[in-house]
Amino acid sequence: VKIFKKAILPLGFQASALAGGIKKNGKLDLALLHSQVSARAAAQFTVNKIQAASVVVSKSHLKKNKIFRAIIVNSGNANCFCGKNSLADAERTVQYVAGALKTEKEKVLVASTGIIGRRLPMEKIKKAIPHLVTGLSRAGISEAKKAILTTDTFTKEITLKLNLGQKTVTICGIAKGSGMIAPNLATMLAFILTDARISRQALKKALGTSIEHSFNVITIDGCMSTNDAVFLLANGMAKNAPITSGKNFLIFQHALQIVCLELAKLLVRDAEGASKFIQIKVSGAKNFPQAKQAALAVANSNLFKTAIYGENPNFGRIAAALGASGVRLKEESLKIKVSSLQKKDIYVDVALHQGKAACTVYTSDLTCEYIKINAEYN
């Protein structure tokens, strides 16, 4: 297994990006990811009951259809909570892309991120899409990974190469997100592309397991977004023996989880206004859900997050958050350890002594910068 801290497209994929005028500041705001051959897909979406039109349309295409060619992404506008217009605009976007690519609209997936409650500028998007299609190239990923960003301060990208039999399989992931990040997806956008040959069922299972231990164990502000999604496309161009179950599945799933966890950690490292990267491990829980619930209760406590920001060793706030979490614990057997608060990376270790399950959650501190960014964002 080789890991590269940059996006390198797997075989058969292309990408492009441009500034279509959705963002007022003239930055890149449209990205197209494209597979030259049909790809299988798996995806997970926000569990928020208010769902962006991009989520509704992508879900519907994933239900109707088994092969896909492209994902169109816009940043700067969530295309959400505009009544029926949101849905019509998302439908039109995939139609324009399908038209330009000469494929069916059900083979196109869509993602949006940005402000909620504003109409998409459809004339601008219609005009931009043919240029996105003609601009597709292998090198285009270097722009596409920028075009999906909003308040992010850096790109999130990783590539992993592994050998399966005689073949090299590549998994490449890019992501965006730095606020409105909470578990149960509802988190951010991530696009993972692989040339692995893998059954649809195995793809879905590998993604589900990987997300549970990566994007679902990070939280920045406990706020669950309406838009966010993890997409995984697999086009089989690596020509490996098909992955269905057994050892090859486990190798692939493990590799995918590394990609997901690295992207998830990068999201936390870029948390809005954050000055610290915090890892909270809860062990000795009765079961995994209890361990996760306890760790997230600490991670989402504003008082804990501000104490870390202030480099203030206030263990009481950790105990109070655990006590309020609803998880089984006893004060007399609870052990809490915190690493030096003067460093950027903080490790919190909680031992509940109630069982054998453990979970590690990643979060950031809560700072004045976060307040400023979110007071002014519009």
Place this chain on the structure above:
Amino acid sequence: VKIFKKAILPLGFQASALAGGIKKNGKLDLALLHSQVSARAAAQFTVNKIQAASVVVSKSHLKKNKIFRAIIVNSGNANCFCGKNSLADAERTVQYVAGALKTEKEKVLVASTGIIGRRLPMEKIKKAIPHLVTGLSRAGISEAKKAILTTDTFTKEITLKLNLGQKTVTICGIAKGSGMIAPNLATMLAFILTDARISRQALKKALGTSIEHSFNVITIDGCMSTNDAVFLLANGMAKNAPITSGKNFLIFQHALQIVCLELAKLLVRDAEGASKFIQIKVSGAKNFPQAKQAALAVANSNLFKTAIYGENPNFGRIAAALGASGVRLKEESLKIKVSSLQKKDIYVDVALHQGKAACTVYTSDLTCEYIKINAEYN
């Protein structure tokens, strides 16, 4: 019914306060509330599984005993999460008070607030208590209401006088709290004194109903404390016909609820670093718990709170918080109204159109001041 925005002790009550050296800055940190005759009591405590020793001791006394004479309160130290020492120190505190008052220790209740995880300075407390007892007076409430404060910037107090038959009943409440405020009590300290004659059962019921619609519908930072409590003492000195049920009960309960709600709102007005007082009304819910859950989901959303701070009309964040709340709703029937954000008092009205239940919740915005206060508090 007459309402006074200051604490006026009901018949038969006295109070005192002094600076015992628990707070490093020499401010008042010990308060004693005393009834010259036996009083009935009702109380509610935090539901945090880590409970301060004061909560454990007061609960035990309320279980064992039916009449009470005093409440001893210290600020500056929560006396929590110090292992067995916490409990021993709380026991010793009530013993000292009982000794000085020449009463039994089970007739003394205790409350603590401040930093978690530090030992109480028991020598200082032992030395201070006789002075607290000799200092008891009717005027002492004006100092006692200050001695219970921590990060508060003003005292919280209210007095209500109502006529029951030929008699005037007085209900006086004081409270502290400005952070670590979330519903289900776990919230703050409040002490309510009344000279009403009322059965123990009616007292408990009146307090329960009043709290549900006051202290349990406020949230500042969603953080549940280990210490907090609402105490209600009734000493019968008003000599009204005993309140048990029926019309007099409803009148008393309603008056008590006014006192509780006013104190609860004062807590929110003094929220750490807050620049706005926000009232969120959710109507058209299936039932009251759903209405409350939806309103609290908005109230506890950091993104909503920072948007209000920034006077940034970001309705999408309200919709996203409602969608993530777990409450039944449909996007197409959801209506959201927000009053002018340039004012200090903000009104958010949400109509779910799923039923007839409503709940109003009170909260504050999230500001850089909150971060600074909590980053440095220690």
